[in-house]
Amino acid sequence: MKKTTLAICMALVLSACSKDESQTEASTASATKETEAKTVESAMPPAATKPHAAASASDKEALIAEAKGAVMALGGSLKKELQGAMMSGGPVAALDVCVEKAPAITKQISEEKNLEIGRVSLKNRNSGNAANEWQTAVLNDFETRKAGGEDAGKLAYAETVDIDGKKEFRFMKAIPTGNLCLTCHGDIVPENVVAKLKEHYPEDKATGFKEGDLRGAFYVVKPL
Ligand code: HEC
Numbered sequence: 001m002k003k004t005t006l007a008i009c010m011a012l013v014l015s016a017c018s019k020d021e022s023q024t025e026a027s028t029a030s031a032t033k034e035t036e037a038k039t040v041e042s043a044m045p046p047a048a049t050k051p052h053a054a055a056s057a058s059d060k061e062a063l064i065a066e067a068k069g070a071v072m073a074l075g076g077s078l079k080k081e082l083q084g085a086m087m088s089g090g091p092v093a094a095l096d097v098c099v100e101k102a103p104a105i106t107k108q109i110s111e112e113k114n115l116e117i118g119r120v121s122l123k124n125r126n127s128g129n130a131a132n133e134w135q136t137a138v139l140n141d142f143e144t145r146k147a148g149g150e151d152a153g154k155l156a157y158a159e160t161v162d163i164d165g166k167k168e169f170r171f172m173k174a175i176p177t178g179n180l181c182l183t184c185h186g187d188i189v190p191e192n193v194v195a196k197l198k199e200h201y202p203e204d205k206a207t208g209f210k211e212g213d214l215r216g217a218f219y220v221v222k223p224l
Pocket of ligand 1: 082091092094095098099102103119120121123124125126127129175176177178180181182183184185206215216217
């Protein structure tokens with residue numbers, strides 16, 4: 001592997017030199033260094049060189065970027081479905097979309113991205129979205145950070161943990177309550193929506209939120 005990379009570097013260096021004969025020796029030398037560094041980087045992606053290594057700073061950055069991408073994909077499609085349904089059929093129709101589609105979209109993105117993803121809350125509507133122990137701790141921490149003045153939309157958490165010798169990467173991103181959310185999560189929920197909510201979620205805890213409150217968070221778990 002090393003020999004091949006070196007050979008590719010040399011070939012590139014040589015072709016670069018032969019193409020640009022007008023350069024002075026000094027600038028050619030620095031250009032050579034740059035070419036070499038770039039080639040080594042692109043020839044050896046971190047995943048190929050150390051698949052199971054402990055998370056270094058750059059591994060962690062890559063995992064965070066991957067988790068953020070998955071969260072954006074999930075958040076984006078949920079919002080699109082919700083807004084579309086609210087506009088075309090109003091809250092009761094939108095409720096049907098949330099009931100049916102939210103779990104289906106979540107499952108689909110989890111499979112597509114090959115990681116565990118979902119939404120949790122301290123005051124959950126769907127009993128399947130109750131926060132577990134570590135998620136509860138993070139959600140409580142988000143509340144403290146928000147009370148301390150941090151922007152709710154930017155609250156995030158990332159950690160690699162070792163559980164009985166098995167490493168996993170954990171990520172969470174806060175979900176603030178927007179104005180659009182109040183119809184189904186606010187203080188005053190329309191009668192017909194309340195009736196439907198009771199039917200589907202007899203133990204619903206997800207009302208009484210105000211704009212800006214933390215509604216919950218996305219989470220991502222990836223075994224390493
Ligand atoms: C039309 C009604 C409706 C609207 C509007 C709505 N939701 Fe929900 N929300 C639901 C339903 C139904 C569920 C349960 C769906 C499921 O099984 O994941 C839910 C679940 C959630 C959950 C998962 C945790 C839990 O309580 O089960 C979060 C987080 C959430 N909603 C945030 C929001 C945010 C943020 C907005 C505004 C952008 C919003 N919702 C707007 C109906 C709604």
